Amino acid sequence: MNVTFILNGEDVACTAGALDRLSELLRDTFGMASVNTDCGSGRCGTCLVLMDGRPVNSCLVPAFRARDCEIITYEGFSRTDDYGRVQAAFDRHGVDLCPFCRPARYLAIGSAMDARSDSRGADLPSVLSSVLCTCSSPAAVLAAAMDALAGRQGPRYSRDH
Amino acid sequence: MTIDDVARPATVQEAVASLKRRPDAILWAGGTLLMSDPSCIPADRLVSIVDIGRLPELAGIHRTERYVEVGAAVTLASLLALPKPALLGPLAMAAAAVGTASVRNLATLGGTIACRNRFMSCFAALSCMDAAVELRDPRGVRWHGIHKLVGPGNRPAFPEASMLTRVRLPHLSWDAVVVRALGDPPYPHPDASTFAACARIEQGVLADLRVAVSGRILVRDRSLEMTLAGRRLPLSRREIGSFSSDMAASALALSIPPDISSRLEAYVSAFLDHPEEYAL
Numbered sequence: 001m002n003v004t005f006i007l008n009g010e011d012v013a014c015t016a017g018a019l020d021r022l023s024e025l026l027r028d029t030f031g032m033a034s035v036n037t038d039c040g041s042g043r044c045g046t047c048l049v050l051m052d053g054r055p056v057n058s059c060l061v062p063a064f065r066a067r068d069c070e071i072i073t074y075e076g077f078s079r080t081d082d083y084g085r086v087q088a089a090f091d092r093h094g095v096d097l098c099p100f101c102r103p104a105r106y107l108a109i110g111s112a113m114d115a116r117s118d119s120r121g122a123d124l125p126s127v128l129s130s131v132l133c134t135c136s137s138p139a140a141v142l143a144a145a146m147d148a149l150a151g152r153q154g155p156r157y158s159r160d161h
Numbered sequence: 162m163t164i165d166d167v168a169r170p171a172t173v174q175e176a177v178a179s180l181k182r183r184p185d186a187i188l189w190a191g192g193t194l195l196m197s198d199p200s201c202i203p204a205d206r207l208v209s210i211v212d213i214g215r216l217p218e219l220a221g222i223h224r225t226e227r228y229v230e231v232g233a234a235v236t237l238a239s240l241l242a243l244p245k246p247a248l249l250g251p252l253a254m255a256a257a258a259v260g261t262a263s264v265r266n267l268a269t270l271g272g273t274i275a276c277r278n279r280f281m282s283c284f285a286a287l288s289c290m291d292a293a294v295e296l297r298d299p300r301g302v303r304w305h306g307i308h309k310l311v312g313p314g315n316r317p318a319f320p321e322a323s324m325l326t327r328v329r330l331p332h333l334s335w336d337a338v339v340v341r342a343l344g345d346p347p348y349p350h351p352d353a354s355t356f357a358a359c360a361r362i363e364q365g366v367l368a369d370l371r372v373a374v375s376g377r378i379l380v381r382d383r384s385l386e387m388t389l390a391g392r393r394l395p396l397s398r399r400e401i402g403s404f405s406s407d408m409a410a411s412a413l414a415l416s417i418p419p420d421i422s423s424r425l426e427a428y429v430s431a432f433l434d435h436p437e438e439y440a441l
Contacts, residue, residue: 040197
């Protein structure tokens with residue numbers, strides 16, 4: 001089947017099996033190396049992408065479900081101002097995430113910065129725990145994430161842009 | 162498996178029409194279970210999928226004085242994002258324990274009910290709440306108590322070629338609520354089970370008590386629950402021991418493994434011993 005969607009702000013199209021995993025599609029067809037395809041069951045969270053603004057496990061999203069959606073991967077997020085804020089917050093707190101979990105964790109925090117998200121503030125720990133990795137102290141990651149969030153108020157895309 | 166067709170209806174009526182053409186079609190809302198457990202999708206025949214995840218009619222949440230009505234395709238994350246999720250009592254607690262936040266952005270309430278081969282964790286909570294479900298098929302629309310979905314041997318019996326469209330949750334304020342995984346093996350282990358209990362206390366009296374276990378089978382014994390209704394708190398050792406051992410015996414009789422049954426006995430006992438510790 002033909003699948004068309006918006007990937008990191010660009011219209012893209014591809015041919016895929018209806019139940020092909022979005023994670024594999026992103027990695028193999030579109031070269032999104034940040035999307036891991038490890039567990040395939042929604043446990044590790046390293047395939048996290050933003051789908052219409054919400055963090056989801058792309059290994060649980062079939063290709064047909066991606067049709068007409070807006071998908072943002074770490075590659076796209078790293079071109080936004082919010083990425084710089086998240087990175088600066090982690091630098092301030094001296095937290096160095098491993099390459100395995102950094103993309104997913106940055107995206108999770110990025111989703112909490114989005115005005116459409118339900119995960120601002122109180123639910124941030126829950127969103128961050130979607131990514132399973134023990135490279136850094138959860139308390140330190142949360143502190144950096146809260147710092148990043150505090151540095152940003154209001155919607156990501158204002159009418160002025 | 163081979164997918165021969167993905168229908169994308171614009172309305173519930175169109176979805177039901179698709180189901181009439183292909184009664185064996187898989188209704189796909191969140192699809193988290195279907196994607197994580199390939200055995201849920203038949204490997205020996207062509208499979209047709211009806212994508213109902215974006216139907217606006219299935220995405221609404223309506224609140225009246227007597228109940229909350231939730232569309233079957235409402236995600237667990239949306240349920241938990243309601244201004245007062247505590248109103249949903251055990252369901253909110255069960256939903257919060259499903260997967261991770263990113264999984265709950267995909268998983269739907271309907272998906273936790275319509276699983277064909279087991280009762281998912283939210284089912285125990287919905288059983289305690291005496292929820293009702295709206296089912297649609299080519300013959301029409303019907304409301305049923307959720308226990309209509311429990312078949313012989315207390316096994317799942319979701320009707321074939323039917324579509325779950327809404328779930329009605331009665332407004333009941335609970336004073337004590339608990340939802341816990343029973344035992345160590347998490348889903349998808351076949352013995353993974355969930356224990357849910359809730360109680361209403363009025364002037365020191367146990368006014369209402371509900372206890373359920375969901376897993377391969379559903380355990381709920383309304384007559385046993387009634388034996389404690391109206392008793393003054395704190396319950397005596399004998400009352401607690403008798404109730405929890407009878408509950409464990411019911412579970413054992415329904416083929417729940419002995420270690421899970423004995424853990425159920427301990428959990429029920431702890432809940433009845435100090436219900437105030439489980440206040441919402």
